[in-house]
Amino acid sequence: MTEDTDEDFILHWSEKVWDQAQLAQIKAIHDHLIEYAMTAWRSMEIEPPRDRMLITACTEGLALMTLTGSGDWRTNTGQPHKPPRAWMLAPILPPLNGRH
Numbered sequence: 001m002t003e004d005t006d007e008d009f010i011l012h013w014s015e016k017v018w019d020q021a022q023l024a025q026i027k028a029i030h031d032h033l034i035e036y037a038m039t040a041w042r043s044m045e046i047e048p049p050r051d052r053m054l055i056t057a058c059t060e061g062l063a064l065m066t067l068t069g070s071g072d073w074r075t076n077t078g079q080p081h082k083p084p085r086a087w088m089l090a091p092i093l094p095p096l097n098g099r100h
């Protein structure tokens with residue numbers, strides 16, 4: 001791109017600065033998500049919220065589960081499960097295409 005006028009020069013370099021700012025923000029979000037994944041785990045000494053989807057660490061790996069109001073552990077498909085070793089809150093995802 002040739003920068004024949006001051007306006008062309010300003011437009012070209014402001015676009016570069018905008019791109020660099022966006023990339024820096026994406027990297028900051030990425031770093032934050034990694035930190036969250038490494039530190040957000042809670043031991044079972046901290047009681048998890050009830051009737052809320054959780055990411056749990058079980059003997060067979062990670063599982064989506066809820067602790068019911070009556071104190072039973074259920075997988076995301078409703079199957080009973082033994083208590084996990086650790087948990088973290090699962091993100092609340094928006095509905096797909098406006099549907100629940």
